[in-house]
Amino acid sequence: MDLKSNHAAPVLTDPIPISKSRLGIHTNLLPYSPPGGLFLTIPRKKPMPGKLDDVRISSWLDAMEASSPPRKKPTKDFNIEVASDDTDASYRSWMLKYPSALTSFDEITNYAMDKRIALFLDYDGTLSPIVDDPDRAFMSNAMRSAVRNVAKYFPTAIISGRRRDMVYEFVGLTELYYAGSHGMDIMGPVRHSVSADDHPNCIRSTDKQGKEVNLFQPASEFLPMIDEVFRTLVENTKGIKGAKVENHKFCTSVHYRNVDEKNWPIVAQCVHGVLKNYPRLRLTHGRKVLEVRPVIDWDKGKAVEFLLESLGLGDSADVVPIYVGDDRTDEDAFKVLREGNRGFGILVSSVPKDSSAFYSLRDPSEVMEFLKSLVRWKKLSKL
Ligand SMILES: O=P(O)(O)OC[C@H]1O[C@H](O[C@H]2O[C@H](CO)[C@@H](O)[C@H](O)[C@H]2O)[C@H](O)[C@@H](O)[C@@H]1O
Numbered sequence: 001m002d003l004k005s006n007h008a009a010p011v012l013t014d015p016i017p018i019s020k021s022r023l024g025i026h027t028n029l030l031p032y033s034p035p036g037g038l039f040l041t042i043p044r045k046k047p048m049p050g051k052l053d054d055v056r057i058s059s060w061l062d063a064m065e066a067s068s069p070p071r072k073k074p075t076k077d078f079n080i081e082v083a084s085d086d087t088d089a090s091y092r093s094w095m096l097k098y099p100s101a102l103t104s105f106d107e108i109t110n111y112a113m114d115k116r117i118a119l120f121l122d123y124d125g126t127l128s129p130i131v132d133d134p135d136r137a138f139m140s141n142a143m144r145s146a147v148r149n150v151a152k153y154f155p156t157a158i159i160s161g162r163r164r165d166m167v168y169e170f171v172g173l174t175e176l177y178y179a180g181s182h183g184m185d186i187m188g189p190v191r192h193s194v195s196a197d198d199h200p201n202c203i204r205s206t207d208k209q210g211k212e213v214n215l216f217q218p219a220s221e222f223l224p225m226i227d228e229v230f231r232t233l234v235e236n237t238k239g240i241k242g243a244k245v246e247n248h249k250f251c252t253s254v255h256y257r258n259v260d261e262k263n264w265p266i267v268a269q270c271v272h273g274v275l276k277n278y279p280r281l282r283l284t285h286g287r288k289v290l291e292v293r294p295v296i297d298w299d300k301g302k303a304v305e306f307l308l309e310s311l312g313l314g315d316s317a318d319v320v321p322i323y324v325g326d327d328r329t330d331e332d333a334f335k336v337l338r339e340g341n342r343g344f345g346i347l348v349s350s351v352p353k354d355s356s357a358f359y360s361l362r363d364p365s366e367v368m369e370f371l372k373s374l375v376r377w378k379k380l381s382k383l
Pocket of ligand 1: 122123124125129130131132133134135137159160161162246248253255257286287288289291327329
C-alpha cells in the first residue's frame with residue numbers, strides 16, 4: 001500500500017507540555033516555579049523565519065539544543081553525562097518538585113503496600129549510560145542482575161525506542177516483556193483480557209524460547225515506508241560527519257551527538273527535506289537524536305496501557321505501575337500514569353527538566369539502587 005500522499009504537512013511534535021500539578025497520592029510536595037525555565041540552551045543565530053520551513057527547522061534546532069545536558073566528566077562506574085557545578089543549586093531546588101525515588105522510597109512503598117507493582121523500564125539512559133556510539137550502549141552485568149532480580153517479584157517490561165530485537169539482545173533476559181520502536185512493537189504475554197485480544201494488529205506468535213506470546217504491531221503498514229525513509233536518510237546524511245541513522249523497524253533515528261554543533265542546522269534541514277515528502281510520518285526529539293515515526297495514535301504511554309491489560313492488570317485499583325525513563329518519549333508514559341491517577345513515573349535526569357513524572361533518579365546507578373531497594377523491600381514484606 002502506498003502511504004504517501006501530498007495533501008498535508010508533516011506533523012511536528014514540539015517539546016513536551018509542561019504539567020504543573022501533581023495528582024493523586026503525592027500532595028505534600030512544595031510547588032516549584034523555575035526562574036525563567038530550566039532548559040539549558042546555547043545562544044545561536046536562528047535562520048530568519050521567512051518561510052514556514054525555516055520556522056519548523058528553527059524550532060527543531062531549539063529542541064535539538066535542549067535535548068541533552070552538557071557533558072562534564074565520566075564518573076568512575078558509569079560514563080554518564082553530568083551537569084556543571086553551577087546547575088547543582090537549581091537541581092536541588094528542582095528536586096523539591098521531583099523528589100528522589102530513593103529518599104522517597106518509604107512513601108512509595110507505603111503507597112504500594114498490599115498492592116501489585118508492575119515495572120516498566122526504558123533502556124538508553126535508564127538501564128545503560130548514554131554513550132557516543134549507540135551500538136555500544138551496553139548495560140552492566142550488575143544492572144542486568146538487578147533487573148533479573150526485580151523481575152522475580154514484579155512483572156517487568158522494557159519499553160524502548162530501539163528495535164525490539166536489539167534491545168532484547170542488549171538486555172538478554174528472557175523473563176521480561178519487551179516493547180521496541182517506542183511501543184509500536186510489543187511482545188507480551190498471551191492475554192488475560194478479552195479486550196486486549198480484540199486489538200487489530202495483534203497476533204499469536206512464539207518467542208525465541210518457543211513460548212506462546214502476543215505480538216502487537218500497530219504500525220505494521222508503515223514498514224516499507226520506514227525502510228524507504230531510512231535508506232534515503234542514510235544516503236542524504238552521508239556527507240555529514242558524525243551523523244548516524246538507525247533503522248528501528250517502525251521508526252528511524254538520526255543521531256547528531258557526534259556531529260559538530262555548527263552542522264546541526266544541516267542535519268535538521270536534511271531530515272526536514274526528507275520528512276516533508278511523508279505527511280504520514282512525524283518527528284519527535286530524543287537525546288541528541290531526531291526520531292521519525294508514523295503518525296498513529298500510539299506511543300510509550302499506550303504501550304504501558306496495552307501491557308497492563310495483557311498482564312491482566314488493566315483495571316485494578318490495587319495495581320501500581322511504575323515507569324522509569326529519561327527521555328522525552330517517556331513523557332507519554334509518565335502522562336498516562338499521572339492522568340490516570342495510577343502509579344507514577346520516575347524521571348532519570350542529572351539536570352532539571354520539566355516532566356510529568358512524580359519522582360526522579362539522577363542516573364542509571366541510582367536506577368539500579370532503586371531496583372535493588374524494591375527487591376529488599378519485597379523480601380522483607382514477605383517475612
Ligand atoms: O527509548 P530508549 O531505550 O531510551 O531509546 C531511545 C534512543 O536511545 C538510543 O539513543 C540514545 O542513546 C545512545 C547510546 O547511549 C546515544 O548515543 C544517543 O545520543 C541517545 O539518543 C538509540 O540509539 C536511539 O535510536 C533510541 O531512539
